[in-house]
């Protein structure tokens with residue numbers, strides 16, 4: 001019988017294997033991974049650079065059962081994560097917004113550092129092994145794959161969430177459900193938004209720095225950054241950040257395209273340009289101020305005739321145009337789904353787990369990482385939770401096995 005079986009060789013599972021064997025070398029740890037490689041999703045993170053954590057792991061950046069996440073991270077915060085990775089040879093570099101990356105700026109090197117260490121420490125990694133079921137057997141468990149059954153005293157579900165298309169999985173939820181766990185509704189987060197308006201199609205490919213004000217029936221959120229117009233809707237970092245607000249109900253995203261000017265100042269600038277360029281067609285009013293296509297679409301949305309001249313500008317029209325520039329509204333109709341999402345919101349209810357990540361329903365069963373009902377903002381917060389929950393489970397498993405002996 002193995003001491004510990006970890007179900008899933010992603011960020012949380014791999015780091016847990018390393019942590020366990022570093023602290024208790026004689027512990028037998030088997031990691032079952034369905035894929036032909038460990039850490040496939042981890043290798044795609046941060047656009048291939050891996051935003052590994054954040055220097056400010058603020059609880060407000062977590063959703064779902066955020067208090068559970070805050071507690072986990074209070075025990076394994078940024079400094080502990082930095083030390084853990086330093087001991088794997090991964091040094092950190094910090095960018096804007098406290099985002100932390102490996103100095104190599106290669107996500108693949110984070111996977112390598114983890115898998116090399118796991119091998120060196122003797123974690124028994126078994127690839128191409130999809131776990132289909134976990135059953136209670138005496139005080140331990142039978143972990144069932146198509147071609148084998150592994151008996152273990154402890155099982156850790158580290159199968160991740162549904163986000164990331166082929167790299168996602170619902171297996172962790174099924175295993176936990178079969179053990180009596182409640183799964184909170186899962187939905188895509190950190191994902192592009194689809195919008196109703198045909199306007200976005202006319203702007204496809206245009207990028208603009210904007211303040212993004214999002215409001216749904218129950219929540220609102222403001223972000224700033226580069227917004228990308230796509231044929232289906234809106235993308236870019238601030239859009240991904242507010243995307244969690246979409247829950248199938250009403251949601252509006254309002255772009256302030258000129259955040260450093262008041263609406264009055266924008267109107268005055270429109271009037272100034274109009275009198276300066278009297279003979280120009282209105283469609284060229286914003287040359288040098290806005291992306292050409294964006295300027296023209298804004299004018300159309302304000303009801304202006306692009307073929308009239310700037311000299312025909314009226315105060316009323318200038319007010320209308322200024323309003324659109326300060327509040328360019330898009331009704332959200334959906335998102336681009338788990339296929340394109342970076343994170344799964346929802347998951348196994350944390351209240352049914354001890355702070356050690358051990359199940360209150362089945363002693364010896366643990367869950368770590370994205371399979372739990374915790375999701376973080378963009379910025380390294382999701383991987384930070386994977387490392388933090390692995391640390392909590394490491395301590396819980398050592399304690400649990402001690403008590404069993």
Ligand SMILES: Cc1cc2nc3c(=O)[nH]c(=O)nc-3n(C[C@H](O)[C@H](O)[C@H](O)COP(=O)(O)OP(=O)(O)OC[C@H]3O[C@@H](n4cnc5c(N)ncnc54)[C@H](O)[C@@H]3O)c2cc1C
Nearest residue numbers: 008010011012034046051131160164171369370380382383
């Ligand atoms: C494109 C993209 C970019 C991202 N970028 C960032 C970023 O820069 N920073 C950040 O903080 N977060 C980022 N995330 C989120 C982050 O990758 C996840 O939150 C994190 O990987 C979750 O870790 P995990 O170990 O819980 O799950 P995963 O890393 O998904 O690992 C789960 C593992 O379990 C395996 N598995 C699943 N089912 C079974 C089964 N039945 N049997 C055996 N094995 C199984 C899977 O193959 C996988 O290897 C990104 C996500 C995506 C999709």
